[in-house]
Amino acid sequence: MSNYQEIKEKAYLANMQLPKLGLVLFTFGNASSADRAAGVFAIKPSGVPYEELTPEKMVIVDFDGNTVEGTMRPSSDTKTHAVLYKHWEEIGGIVHTHSTYGTAWAQSQRAIPIYGTTHADHLTVAIPCAPPMQDDMIEGNYEYETGFQIMNHFKQAGLSYKEVEMILVGNHAPFTWGKTAEKAVYNSAVLEEVGRMAMLTEQIRKDVPKLKDALIKKHYDRKHGADSYYGQ
Numbered sequence: 530m531s532n533y534q535e536i537k538e539k540a541y542l543a544n545m546q547l548p549k550l551g552l553v554l555f556t557f558g559n560a561s562s563a564d565r566a567a568g569v570f571a572i573k574p575s576g577v578p579y580e581e582l583t584p585e586k587m588v589i590v591d592f593d594g595n596t597v598e599g600t601m602r603p604s605s606d607t608k609t610h611a612v613l614y615k616h617w618e619e620i621g622g623i624v625h626t627h628s629t630y631g632t633a634w635a636q637s638q639r640a641i642p643i644y645g646t647t648h649a650d651h652l653t654v655a656i657p658c659a660p661p662m663q664d665d666m667i668e669g670n671y672e673y674e675t676g677f678q679i680m681n682h683f684k685q686a687g688l689s690y691k692e693v694e695m696i697l698v699g700n701h702a703p704f705t706w707g708k709t710a711e712k713a714v715y716n717s718a719v720l721e722e723v724g725r726m727a728m729l730t731e732q733i734r735k736d737v738p739k740l741k742d743a744l745i746k747k748h749y750d751r752k753h754g755a756d757s758y759y760g761q
């Protein structure tokens with residue numbers, strides 16, 4: 530039995546949710562789960578179809594992207610996960626997909642505007658979009674630079690990774706995270722659904738105004754923080 534069995538199971542379950550929720554096709558995408566005390570995370574092996582995955586096939590990697598345990602090559606996006614785990618210390622899970630609507634917004638290099646209360650139930654700002662990567666970074670350590678592309682955009686935009694747990698990487702696709710891999714999967718599904726609604730909204734009406742601040746606050750506060758009165 531591996532010392533990392535718990536995160537292998539969590540990473541496996543998170544990965545298996547992605548095709549189930551319609552967030553990935555074939556091998557597009559990956560999920561990981563971290564063990565902060567051990568300084569490692571478990572991630573999907575690269576290019577293995579979801580139906581062939583097992584917990585044992587998850588690869589254990591440290592926060593510098595080095596394989597610690599596993600016989601298979603880890604996800605091609607492993608270094609992006611490693612950069613985010615290393616610098617954003619409260620993250621316990623990360624998901625990357627090429628889900629259709631999220632990716633369409635990323636390819637359009639547009640943040641997803643906050644048009645309605647579904648969006649405001651989850652976050653109080655537009656879902657950010659990092660600008661496309663510069664050529665020298667593409668030619669360098671590409672996946673590692675993707676991690677910095679995400680972090681730099683958060684810094685420049687004055688966003689907190691603890692409050693906004695998702696981003697579109699311009700030209701590329703969405704990344705989401707959370708305290709657990711399960712929450713990162715949830716955020717990935719929220720991003721896709723909110724992106725789908727926003728795109729349809731713009732098709733119905735070209736000049737949709739941003740949601741009123743009072744409604745943003747009302748809906749966010751209903752579900753989060755001291756004023757929450759949502760659920761049991």
Ligand SMILES: O=C(CO)[C@@H](O)[C@@H](O)COP(=O)(O)O
Nearest residue numbers: 556557558559575576604605
């Ligand atoms: O970003 C991409 C492809 O552009 C990858 O996330 C995707 O194909 C998944 O690759 P892995 O199987 O995780 O190596």
